[in-house]
Amino acid sequence: MTDPHAQSPDHWLSQSDIVFSVAEVEQALDRMASVLQEKLSGQPVILLCVMRGGVYLAGQLMHRLQLPARLDYLQANRYHGITGSGIVWTKLPELDLTGQTVVVLDDILDEGITLAEVVHHCQQAGAREVVTAVLTEKDNGLEKPLQADVIGLIVPNRYVFGCGMDVYGWWRNLPEIRALREA
Numbered sequence: 001m002t003d004p005h006a007q008s009p010d011h012w013l014s015q016s017d018i019v020f021s022v023a024e025v026e027q028a029l030d031r032m033a034s035v036l037q038e039k040l041s042g043q044p045v046i047l048l049c050v051m052r053g054g055v056y057l058a059g060q061l062m063h064r065l066q067l068p069a070r071l072d073y074l075q076a077n078r079y080h081g082i083t084g085s086g087i088v089w090t091k092l093p094e095l096d097l098t099g100q101t102v103v104v105l106d107d108i109l110d111e112g113i114t115l116a117e118v119v120h121h122c123q124q125a126g127a128r129e130v131v132t133a134v135l136t137e138k139d140n141g142l143e144k145p146l147q148a149d150v151i152g153l154i155v156p157n158r159y160v161f162g163c164g165m166d167v168y169g170w171w172r173n174l175p176e177i178r179a180l181r182e183a
């Protein structure tokens with residue numbers, strides 16, 4: 001079997017289907033921004049981007065939110081290739097979260113393990129309120145350790161990429177969401 005890391009980026013496009021178009025993603029982003037806008041009612045927040053996948057949502061939401069925001073990021077990875085394992089933290093937030101309203105931004109809630117650990121970290125760091133927003137949630141029928149407060153789109157139980165999500169490192173920049181076909 002060919003090493004998936006050796007495949008060309010175009011291979012993954014040819015082995016996948018569009019599940020949400022650019023227009024559908026844009027609509028979801030608009031919806032997410034207005035839900036967050038109402039929920040946060042203009043208060044100052046720290047937008048906390050979960051790198052790397054959260055970068056697309058963070059970039060797309062920032063300019064849609066009309067409130068005083070500071071930006072920070074963390075890196076906590078559990079997927080190597082397309083399968084999950086234990087979380088490895090490589091970067092903690094730098095801002096002091098004590099007493100702050102923190103809006104955690106990530107690309108996907110799959111098993112929910114990453115988001116649960118990030119929320120726990122923010123609470124331990126003294127955040128006053130932690131609001132979670134994910135661009136996608138995977139419809140995988142699993143009992144998840146938490147639900148996100150704001151969800152953009154429900155994706156099928158397949159490996160998805162685009163809009164921050166990678167396939168073997170590629171295509172986080174795709175403005176649509178695609179799902180790999182079964183091998």
Ligand SMILES: O=P(O)(O)OC[C@H]1O[C@H](OP(=O)(O)OP(=O)(O)O)[C@H](O)[C@@H]1O
Nearest residue numbers: 051052053077078079110111112113114
């Ligand atoms: O709900 P879970 O099953 O925990 O999975 C979701 C996490 O998986 C991805 O991160 P990944 O570890 O692949 O790092 P990345 O953001 O750099 O792609 C994604 O960005 C989420 O943070």
Ligand SMILES: Nc1nc2[nH]cnc2c(=O)[nH]1
Nearest residue numbers: 110158159160161165166
């Ligand atoms: N890119 C990507 N990352 C994930 N992390 C957890 N599930 C997924 C997925 O389906 N796609």
